[in-house]
Amino acid sequence: MIRHCSIIDRYAFDKVYMCEVPNLNEAFPPCNMRNDCMTQQSTGEPSLWNRLLGPRDCILLEHVCGPGKARKLKALLRAGPRPLLHFPPKETVAAIVTCGGLCPGLNSVIHYVTETLLQNYGARRVIGIKGGFGGFYDADLEPLELTMDAVNGLQNQGGTLLGSSRGGFDLDKILLFLQKHEVTHLYVIGGDGTHRGADKIAHACLERKLNIAVAGIPKTIDNDVDLLDRSFGFTTSVEAAQNAIKVAVTEATCNLPNGIGIVKLMGRSSGFIAAYATMASGEVDLCLVPEAPIVLEGDKGCLPHLERVVADKGYAVVVVAEGAGEELLGASAETDASGNKKLPKIGEFMQAKIEEYFAKQGKQCSPKYIDPSYMVRSVPANASDQILCMQLAQNAVHAAMAGYTSFTVGMVNNKVVLIPISLITATSPRKLDPYGRTWERIISITLQPNTVPFRPVKGAAPREPEH
């Protein structure tokens, strides 16, 4: 008889700890209205959402089991509509702001937050703040009235209707705006810097007894917000990067002899875009990321590797993340308006080094350098990011309507959850694990020398460090 299930007795979990998200119900009396789904209004029969969630519905954070794994688990609050509302819809005034760099899907999130508030909940008003945090107090940036007409079709456009910016965060002026416009929900769309600001606003609201729900919606093409399966915009950027890699392949194969195409991709402190674009393409021979040191020559050198590849197939393709090679070029002391460090020109540096190395070997080679730059992040969201944006936006609204604050929404283990912002900012930006499966896959498909220092694997047969 085939047994489909059996107990694994060594896998017992002692305790599950919920990562608590603050709820305004603890500080302000809730309206406790029933959460009717407005979509049934056309039939004159308001109904409840199909699946309403309670305060203990959760998704386990650590879902990888194995002997010796943690017996104490962390859980995240499951996102979704709650049975009772904290805010009466007719008194709900929401503000939406987008901060930091552009990212595919920003307009989709604006569209779906507005739609869910106005169409599904019947909120009073949605205000769009122009130009990032500064738009709360810059007299030249008049807020936009977000109506269903204003956001119609917006989800299919790149960029952000509201504009964005770096730098500038005046907490008192932001709170003044929120009070003046009777804002009850604030939706802050941005990366880790933006979330640090959002958390300050949420805590200041609680301290100053302002009944305002602050929701973060994490965006970044860099995919460096910790805990999330992926941030919206990431897969679109990886997809957009494929065009640049295809161009590099064409240039490399057509420019004889010894054609080499180099593509620089974004990724300030982590190499997720470069690594995933490399995996998606399957035509890259060398992938350089900030998490693995660049070694130019010698046993583990990337230049002799390129020489071998070119000798073997006639051409080579290189993908380099903009944040790679700090150990070679040194960290820049310059920063942008938000305090993010400006990066040295690693792409041009690699181009020069390749030319120099081939010349030294007495070989001809004129590497072609392609920097798709903002082309990977100003495009509209692809289908999968579009759906992710909708899921995140709707769930941010459900949570805010139920009174949750100081949270961000994210996909974790393929389910949308509410995460306390402080949990996200504590460990972001995250890095690609140089001992993880993604980097292992890069090495296995490019055959480039692994420059990550050897680390013996527990329980594995002893082996020599690889070449």
Ligand SMILES: Nc1ncnc2c1ncn2[C@@H]1O[C@H](COP(=O)(O)OP(=O)(O)OP(=O)(O)O)[C@@H](O)[C@H]1O
């Ligand atoms: N610790 C902080 N406290 C308050 N505001 C902050 C903080 N860090 C950054 N900000 C503000 O958040 C906004 C966006 O920050 P930043 O430019 O670093 O982008 P980000 O949100 O990290 O997104 P990206 O991934 O595009 O870099 C800026 O207006 C910046 O001033």
Ligand SMILES: O=P(O)(O)OC[C@H]1O[C@](O)(CO)[C@@H](O)[C@@H]1O
């Ligand atoms: O030139 P900008 O717009 O300041 O931002 C560039 C940075 O923003 C990001 O796209 C993240 O949003 C990084 O990958 C990149 O380093």
